[in-house]
Amino acid sequence: MTSQVPQRPWLQRWHVKPIGWTLLLVGLLIASSRMTGVDVGMFFSNLGQFTDLLVRMSRPAWDYLPVILQPLYETIQMAILGTTIGAAFAVPFAVLAASNLVHNRWLRGIIRLILDLVRTLPDLLLAAIFVAIFGIGSTAGVVTLAIFSFGMVSKLFYEVIETIDMGPLEALESVGANKLTIIWYAVLPQILNQFVSYFLYTLEINVRASTVLGYLGAGGIGVFLQRSLNQFNYSQTAVIILATLVVVMVIDGISNHLRRVLL
Amino acid sequence: MEATPIISFKNVNKIYDNGTVGLKDINFDIPRGEFLVVVGLSGAGKSTLLRTINRMHEITSGEIRIENEPISQYKGRSLRLLRRKIGMIFQNFNLVKRSSVAKNVLAGRVSYYPTWKSILSLFSAADKQKAVQSLQRVSLAEKLYARADELSGGQQQRVAIARTLMQDPKIILADEPIASLDPLTTKTVMDILKRLNQEDGITVIVNLHSVALARAYADRIVGLRAGEVVYDEPIGQVTEADLNRVYQTV
Numbered sequence: 148m149t150s151q152v153p154q155r156p157w158l159q160r161w162h163v164k165p166i167g168w169t170l171l172l173v174g175l176l177i178a179s180s181r182m183t184g185v186d187v188g189m190f191f192s193n194l195g196q197f198t199d200l201l202v203r204m205s206r207p208a209w210d211y212l213p214v215i216l217q218p219l220y221e222t223i224q225m226a227i228l229g230t231t232i233g234a235a236f237a238v239p240f241a242v243l244a245a246s247n248l249v250h251n252r253w254l255r256g257i258i259r260l261i262l263d264l265v266r267t268l269p270d271l272l273l274a275a276i277f278v279a280i281f282g283i284g285s286t287a288g289v290v291t292l293a294i295f296s297f298g299m300v301s302k303l304f305y306e307v308i309e310t311i312d313m314g315p316l317e318a319l320e321s322v323g324a325n326k327l328t329i330i331w332y333a334v335l336p337q338i339l340n341q342f343v344s345y346f347l348y349t350l351e352i353n354v355r356a357s358t359v360l361g362y363l364g365a366g367g368i369g370v371f372l373q374r375s376l377n378q379f380n381y382s383q384t385a386v387i388i389l390a391t392l393v394v395v396m397v398i399d400g401i402s403n404h405l406r407r408v409l410l
Numbered sequence: 411m412e413a414t415p416i417i418s419f420k421n422v423n424k425i426y427d428n429g430t431v432g433l434k435d436i437n438f439d440i441p442r443g444e445f446l447v448v449v450g451l452s453g454a455g456k457s458t459l460l461r462t463i464n465r466m467h468e469i470t471s472g473e474i475r476i477e478n479e480p481i482s483q484y485k486g487r488s489l490r491l492l493r494r495k496i497g498m499i500f501q502n503f504n505l506v507k508r509s510s511v512a513k514n515v516l517a518g519r520v521s522y523y524p525t526w527k528s529i530l531s532l533f534s535a536a537d538k539q540k541a542v543q544s545l546q547r548v549s550l551a552e553k554l555y556a557r558a559d560e561l562s563g564g565q566q567q568r569v570a571i572a573r574t575l576m577q578d579p580k581i582i583l584a585d586e587p588i589a590s591l592d593p594l595t596t597k598t599v600m601d602i603l604k605r606l607n608q609e610d611g612i613t614v615i616v617n618l619h620s621v622a623l624a625r626a627y628a629d630r631i632v633g634l635r636a637g638e639v640v641y642d643e644p645i646g647q648v649t650e651a652d653l654n655r656v657y658q659t660v
Binding site for chain 1: 464466489490491492493494496497498500502503504505506507508509513517518520521525528529570573577
């Protein structure tokens with residue numbers, strides 16, 4: 148019987164393809180670090196300064212905690228508001244950008260172009276613009292986060308929509324339902340839990356992003372982060388980072404729980 | 411008196427964009443209340459034929475009339491009204507798996523409501539009662555609040571039939587309704603279709619692979635091969651040898 152087993156080709160036998168790809172990737176990595184002038188050696192030789200920073204942050208000033216609770220609360224509010232507004236606008240755009248729902252290539256192309264454009268705008272640039280328009284404060288932060296969330300969520304959403312089972316859509320079409328009813332009955336139930344999961348993921352990113360936006364005066368905990376860093380008060384910085392970590396962990400916990408419940 | 415047929419095909423052709431012939435010169439009538447089984451190999455055009463009846467597929471030339479009305483002009487609302495009176499059953503049941511059985515069944519009624527009412531699930535008490543009755547007819551009333559994906563394949567197909575009943579259909583199209591089911595549930599589903607045909611007078615058109623099943627349930631058998639009708643006989647005159655012709659590849 149053994150004679151019937153075909154010979155393993157040498158390409159497979161010596162794993163030529165995976166080894167070749169790995170070598171190529173490593174080569175590209177080295178070449179690109181050469182060309183951009185990244186000095187890996189410096190990373191290791193200056194590691195001392197990094198540990199010095201960590202040591203100074205290792206004694207969090209817990210008495211600073213009550214001071215940052217209010218701005219942290221404001222940050223969460225900004226993130227929730229911004230994510231919700233962005234996600235709400237993302238739903239219709241995601242539907243129109245999904246190739247399995249919209250067969251008109253032009254309409255889909257224009258919608259996707261708009262979405263690409265929105266995603267190209269860096270959030271720091273948006274924040275700078277809106278601080279100039281709305282003045283220093285959380286309004287600028289909320290608008291920035293809303294636009295940033297819109298761009299990100301709409302892409303995640305339409306990619307989810309493109310993976311759904313088309314069977315129920317066919318059934319609803321055969322029943323004589325119109326487009327909107329078909330989307331409501333056959334599309335939304337299939338994507339709802341992934342929408343919630345992506346929404347919470349975006350919320351988590353926005354909590355972190357809003358700490359950076361504070362640098363530009365867009366409100367929230369970021370203002371305090373910037374102040375503590377400017378004053379080299381690293382024990383305060385540590386408290387801010389730890390408090391933000393707690394918020395991110397709580398959101399992550401809620402996200403995991405909801406995904407289990409909704410699945 | 412010769413009653414007008416509920417469905418009639420006249421010189422119907424379907425050629426796909428890539429030049430493949432889907433249907434070729436289809437000519438036959440389906441009288442009201444008939445249980446018609448269409449047999450043929452995979453790719454013979456059975457699904458295409460079925461879907462031209464509710465315009466899920468468009469034809470290239472010829473004419474299809476339903477209740478003596480040519481259907482090719484229908485658009486928008488009139489097309490949806492046509493589809494409302496034609497129920498459809500699928501091989502893969504096509505339920506929304508994450509929704510409850512109740513919601514799946516009520517989805518069959520949405521074309522009787524304005525969009526905003528459907529979206530807000532503002533169904534009348536009478537229609538909610540009708541959903542329970544539809545489920546009773548397929549012996550699944552106790553699953554009303556179960557999620558569709560908790561049901562077995564046979565049960566899901568029965569829910570799909572209940573959904574179709576919500577349309578008050580005059581015609582039911584069933585595209586390989588039992589291809590994903592075991593022999594026992596196959597019999598249950600086919601019996602339900604036969605009962606709807608006999609008790610409610612619904613015209614039923616079923617696509618099947620199995621000749622034995624076709625002979626057990628059909629009033630009339632139509633055989634398709636490469637998009638052409640190669641066989642069309644009332645059940646009394648069907649013989650095994652004739653039917654085998656349909657399955658010859660040459």
